[in-house]
Amino acid sequence: MRLSHFALAACLFTLPIAGAATFPASAAVTVSELGDLSAMHTIVADTQALVAAKDPAGAKAKIAEFETAWDNAANDLRGRNAEKWDAIDAASDAALDAVRADAPAATSDMALTTLLAQLDNPGAANAAGVVTTDTSGKPLPCEDMLAKYRAAQAKAASLDDATRTKAAALEAKGLERCNADDDKRADDFFGQAIQLIGA
Structure with a gap:
């Protein structure tokens, strides 16, 4: 027998409470002018976990998934906001280079952390007082x-x-x-x- 709409809504309402502790941070939805970037965020977070686990081959394979997803979405994302796309793209280049070059784990972790921050808040990497533009x-x-x-x-x-x-x-x-x-x-x-x- 199918659940009534009320019963179904009640079940759905209780699920997040029961399972909240098991959801990884990367499952959070990341939405900006560029849209929902949560899937890309998850791939980068997974890459970071592989770096921490000292699995360079796995990290390289996972970051390649991000690169493919990012490149496939590039035209659409850049059309929405070129400046924010550029900010993420710069962080992406640095992360790709670090992971693929077998950089020290701390270096790759830092590059991936920067990329995650850019995916969460594009263009905010220089908000800590580093001025990169003139007054215009x-x-x-x-x-x-x-x-x-x-x-x-x-x-x-x-x-x-x-x-x-x-x-x-x-x-x-x-x-x-x-x-x-x-x-x-x-x-x-x-x-x-x-x-x-x-x-």
Whole structure:
């Protein structure tokens, strides 16, 4: 016999209460101007778990799933908000590079954490006081951001090996995009590096 609408609603209402403790954090729905990114968030969180479990082959396979999903959705997402898409894409590049290069676990974990934060709140990675645009919202010349990063690096306290490796990787990505006259993404990488070293 089929449940009545009332009985069915009552069952559904009680399910989250009974099972709330078993739901992983990655199951949370991530919605922004770009839409629901929760499926991609889950893939990245799963990749991070594989990194923590010291399963590089599994992590590489899982991050490839994210790359495919991200690339397939690129045209739609960029059309919704190009700036926010760019912010996630920059973090995506850094995470892909770290996982595929067999970077130290701490470096890959940090890159994946940054990507998760961008998926949750696109474009907010530089909200910690790192200015990457002028007053009109135009990206700063990447040469200026590189100079800011190097000045911050000179003032930073001694860094552990994992942080130094991650900062160097972000600097390299920034230089690559700067040489391609892509100020926006170069600035994002340099801004992330400045935040990372905490100067």
